[in-house]
Amino acid sequence: MDRRTPANSNPRIGVFGATGLVGRELLSILIERSVEADTIRAFASERSAGTSVAAGGAHWPVERFVASEADSIDLAFLATGSELSLELAPCLLAAGATVIDCSSAFRGDPEVPLVIPEINGHLLASDPAPRLVASPNCSTTIALMAVEPIRRAAGIRRMTVCTYQAVSGAGAAALEGLDRELRDHADGELPKPAHFSSPCLFNVFSHESAVDERGENQEELKIRAESRRIWNDADVAIAATCVRVPTRRAHAEAINLTLERPLSAAEAREILASVDGLVLFDREPGTRAPEPRDAEGRDEVLVGRVRADCSQPEGLGLWLFAVGDQLRKGAALNAIQIAERCLESIPLLSVESARDRVHR
Numbered sequence: 402m403d404r405r406t407p408a409n410s411n412p413r414i415g416v417f418g419a420t421g422l423v424g425r426e427l428l429s430i431l432i433e434r435s436v437e438a439d440t441i442r443a444f445a446s447e448r449s450a451g452t453s454v455a456a457g458g459a460h461w462p463v464e465r466f467v468a469s470e471a472d473s474i475d476l477a478f479l480a481t482g483s484e485l486s487l488e489l490a491p492c493l494l495a496a497g498a499t500v501i502d503c504s505s506a507f508r509g510d511p512e513v514p515l516v517i518p519e520i521n522g523h524l525l526a527s528d529p530a531p532r533l534v535a536s537p538n539c540s541t542t543i544a545l546m547a548v549e550p551i552r553r554a555a556g557i558r559r560m561t562v563c564t565y566q567a568v569s570g571a572g573a574a575a576l577e578g579l580d581r582e583l584r585d586h587a588d589g590e591l592p593k594p595a596h597f598s599s600p601c602l603f604n605v606f607s608h609e610s611a612v613d614e615r616g617e618n619q620e621e622l623k624i625r626a627e628s629r630r631i632w633n634d635a636d637v638a639i640a641a642t643c644v645r646v647p648t649r650r651a652h653a654e655a656i657n658l659t660l661e662r663p664l665s666a667a668e669a670r671e672i673l674a675s676v677d678g679l680v681l682f683d684r685e686p687g688t689r690a691p692e693p694r695d696a697e698g699r700d701e702v703l704v705g706r707v708r709a710d711c712s713q714p715e716g717l718g719l720w721l722f723a724v725g726d727q728l729r730k731g732a733a734l735n736a737i738q739i740a741e742r743c744l745e746s747i748p749l750l751s752v753e754s755a756r757d758r759v760h761r
């Protein structure tokens with residue numbers, strides 16, 4: 402049987418980790434953007450199978466994935482942990498699916514493109530089209546979205562990033578932990594750690610990921626390694642300090658740049674104001690800078706506090722403050738934008754029945 406369908410067939414989409422924060426955002430954005438699909442199925446762990454998840458104005462029945470049914474998926478979004486991505490991706494790829502992975506599992510794999518479509522989307526136009534694509538770490542995506550227009554105009558010699566990362570960046574359980582701390586506080590108890598090793602409430606702490614022998618944590622290493630890959634520049638100097646703050650959603654990042662060629666703050670503002678996917682928030686110095694609450698639920702990265710770094714030679718030093726919803730552009734939206742670019746070239750398997758169709 403010829404399993405290829407006409408080019409205009411819609412894909413059968415699977416969202417893995419659908420009950421999680423990124424998974425629910427994936428379902429919502431698929432609906433918001435009216436991504437054409439034959440079916441959209443929501444997969445999660447055995448714990449959630451048989452329940453439903455509310456997202457995008459619909460209730461999605463949650464299924465447990467069975468590997469023998471992998472050929473019922475044409476396009477898979479993986480929003481589970483990296484260990485599970487390492488299991489799921491080969492199985493789905495072998496059955497013919499295109500896989501977009503939101504975890505860190507494949508971000509360092511030279512065979513797998515690591516893509517922010519606005520920056521290196523050309524990697525998705527290769528022939529044959531990539532069947533496995535990694536979406537970058539959320540802090541990396543937010544920083545690079547803000548810095549890319551400056552890089553194109555003036556080149557980047559060095560970038561330092563200090564993050565103020567929302568609790569939801571660590572998943573649904575972390576957010577539940579913050580809510581528990583809030584309830585304890587309302588009951589008159591002192592904040593004690595409910596999810597991380599330090600309390601979130603009334604506190605900030607160094608990012609919880611493992612610290613290596615040089616003292617850098619994994620989030621800081623990811624920002625350097627992934628930025629260099631996405632920019633295809635192994636030499637650019639990058640350093641980060643990553644910190645968790647008690648906001649619920651949207652990461653903020655203070656970014657300091659050393660440029661290759663002079664660019665004034667006024668020129669930088671003009672460039673940043675003209676780019677799709679970015680909003681120059683405080684157009685006039687002294688007006689309110691972007692805050693996480695401004696970015697919640699928005700697709701764009703908000704940029705502000707664009708100013709010269711007076712400690713560097715005239716025109717070569719620049720500060721930016723970027724804020725982005727890490728569940729959207731930092732994860733789900735970026736993954737869907739990758740898929741939208743890939744969709745035309747996805748070889749679709751035949752649609753044998755409408756039994757899996759989800760009513761929405």
Ligand SMILES: NC(=O)c1ccc[n+]([C@@H]2O[C@H](COP(=O)([O-])OP(=O)(O)OC[C@H]3O[C@@H](n4cnc5c(N)ncnc54)[C@H](OP(=O)(O)O)[C@@H]3O)[C@@H](O)[C@H]2O)c1
Pocket residue numbers: 417418419420421422423424444445446447448449450479480481482483485503504505537538539569570571572573574727728731732
């Ligand atoms: N949160 C962010 O801001 C963010 C940003 C960028 C990338 N990411 C990455 O995106 C991925 C998902 O993150 P998240 O924040 O959405 O995590 P989360 O809220 O903890 O959700 C995890 C999801 O994985 C499912 N899962 C866990 N164990 C499973 C198993 N054994 N089999 C099948 N499904 C299983 C969970 O299902 P159950 O509900 O059934 O347990 C849930 O749907 C992670 O790799 C993360 O690093 C997250």
